[in-house]
Amino acid sequence: MPGAPAAGSTLALALAPFDELRTSVSSHLDTAARAWFDRALDEAAARPGLHGPISVWELRLAEAGRRCGPEHADAVRILILRAARADADTLTRVYRQGTAAERRAVLHALPHLVPGPDAVTIVEDALRTNDTRLVAAALGPYAARHLDTHNWRHGVLKCLFTGVPVDEVADLAHRARADAELARMLSDYADERSAAGRPVPEDLYRVLALTEPASGGEHPPGPEPASGRASGPATDVPTAPEPSPHPGTPSGKES
Structure with missing residues (x-):
């Protein structure tokens, strides 16, 4: 674990x-x-x-x-x-x-x-980028508390897809517990890679083990999408990520 x-x-x-x-x-x-x-x-x-x-x-x-x-x-x-x-x-x-x-x-x-979900759009934007360091930072404690279940699951799949260690996902054990849909997504992704002759990330099995129901209890649901906000298409396995728009850097700024 x-x-x-x-x-x-x-x-x-x-x-x-x-x-x-x-x-x-x-x-x-x-x-x-x-x-x-x-x-x-x-x-x-x-x-x-x-x-x-x-x-x-x-x-x-x-x-x-x-x-x-x-x-x-x-x-x-x-x-x-x-x-x-x-x-x-x-x-x-x-x-x-x-x-x-x-x-x-x-x-x-x-x-x-x-303190609240007012900045969730920042997290969602970071999860759409190709930058693995941004993806890792996006799945920190703020996402654990406020990112809706649909986007959080796809964030975990994004980590597996891009090689971000799942140890970087805050509160992973709690949010993954008894999540049958996440288990299905992980299994489908593993089957797809195996069928293509590609290795299955070891982290996938670690997360899959976390989705087992806890004895005597159920996994509390994660945050739901905010009212009026679309949760996106129900895609099971992440496809190649698309870079998000990045406006030009103001004059005088550096990396």
Whole structure:
């Protein structure tokens, strides 16, 4: 069965308490990077005015990799978003305008900053991309709480289809338990691969085992689609993903 996420995994980053994350990041930065980091958090907390089409603190999201190193950039961006008290509308704007790295930070920040399902469209968009790091980030704690059952099942299939480890799927054991439809989808996908002479991912069998009914109880249903929102076609096995629209990156932003 999938166990606890590894310390450096996408899921572990999404679950980390902010205070622990900040302490960890600060301890690994040199003097210049730490000074920039502290200043960026102060700017985000103060929410200074616009610089062209975006806020000054949003520019710091773009600089995080260059200033603090790529190994710390995700955590730095998450902490900047938290300092800015970004709400669902702000996070949606940052996601739409951002690079893939900035989009990952938004997905990681969702469970900390958005209490309800207002940002589910961001998760759904990430699951339509070809970027496996976005797919992994999309299936974090926020999706576990708010993504409807149809899209969550297809998110799990997307992981198997693209090679994203299912250990990155938050609350997988709980949401998969006694899910007969997910079991059918997994079995169909395994049969299709076997018939084509292709290997079946080991993770598929791990998830399939989780779909067994719990003794003396049933799996609680996942979130239903929001009123008025289509859940999409009932496709059993994911086909080759199509890239989502990605508007041009604002001037001055970097990966």
